[in-house]
Amino acid sequence: AQKVTQAQTEISVVEKEDVTLDCVYETRDTTYYLFWYKQPPSGELVFLIRRNSFDEQNEISGRYSWNFQKSTSSFNFTITASQVVDSAVYFCAAMIKAAGNKLTFGGGTRVLVKP
Amino acid sequence: GAGVSQSPSNKVTEKGKDVELRCDPISGHTALYWYRQRLGQGLEFLIYFQGNSAPDKSGLPSDRFSAERTGESVSTLTIQRTQQEDSAVYLCASSVQISPLHFGNGTRLTVT
Numbered sequence: 002a003q004k005v006t007q008a009q010t011e012i013s014v015v016e017k018e019d020v021t022l023d024c025v026y027e028t029r030d031t032t033y034y035l036f037w038y039k040q041p042p043s044g045e046l047v048f049l050i051r052r053n054s055f056d057e058q059n060e061i062s063g064r065y066s067w068n069f070q071k072s073t074s075s076f077n078f079t080i081t082a083s084q085v086v087d088s089a090v091y092f093c094a095a096m097i098k099a100a101g102n103k104l105t106f107g108g109g110t111r112v113l114v115k116p
Numbered sequence: 117g118a119g120v121s122q123s124p125s126n127k128v129t130e131k132g133k134d135v136e137l138r139c140d141p142i143s144g145h146t147a148l149y150w151y152r153q154r155l156g157q158g159l160e161f162l163i164y165f166q167g168n169s170a171p172d173k174s175g176l177p178s179d180r181f182s183a184e185r186t187g188e189s190v191s192t193l194t195i196q197r198t199q200q201e202d203s204a205v206y207l208c209a210s211s212v213q214i215s216p217l218h219f220g221n222g223t224r225l226t227v228t
Contacts, residue, residue, distance in 0.1 A: 034214055046207070046219040092158065096214060102147060103172050104209075104217055108158040 007107035024093030041089040120220035141210030
């Protein structure tokens with residue numbers, strides 16, 4: 002069975018600081034997909050990124066970047082020059098093909114960006 | 117509609133009553149998921165539909181919980197004899213195969 006662990010429950014930073022959110026996943030399968038979602042205070046879940054297990058290229062999208070390392074089963078997320086609007090709960094999730102496309106979420110990391 | 121629609125948005129019920137929560141997925145999305153999120157907690161998987169069948173019901177917490185999907189469209193999550201621990205936001209999501217899940221805004225259930 003797959004498992005996703007987000008060890009950091011809450012991170013507090015001052016605006017313009019960088020913040021890195023850790024995500025470690027467990028699976029014995031070779032084909033899987035990793036996701037990050039953002040849940041702002043309003044409650045809706047916003048999709049940020051999907052990576053498949055065969056593509057270890059890191060990705061940058063504006064102030065967001067992701068570091069996927071299969072060797073350590075990690076898919077970390079960095080927000081550069083954080084802003085107050087980045088305050089939210091961020092969830093890492095994994096979908097294992099052999100498990101029938103069930104998406105398993107980590108416990109989430111609450112990010113608080115102070116002005 | 118453009119997104120996943122859930123109704124009602126809020127539901128307050130007395131302990132012991134049955135409730136039905138509805139989810140209208142995005143048109144054409146074959147996969148439909150139900151999750152539960154208790155206050156301040158993560159997302160707990162309940163059930164997943166592929167078409168009208170549910171290959172994974174492993175997350176349903178008890179036999180008081182059931183779900184069905186008809187016409188590869190609307191899904192209903194039913195909770196019988198509600199308990200206070202059932203209070204949570206129930207989130208529905210839909211997708212096409214491995215594409216990202218699109219979530220609805222959820223139904224906030226309060227059992228008094």
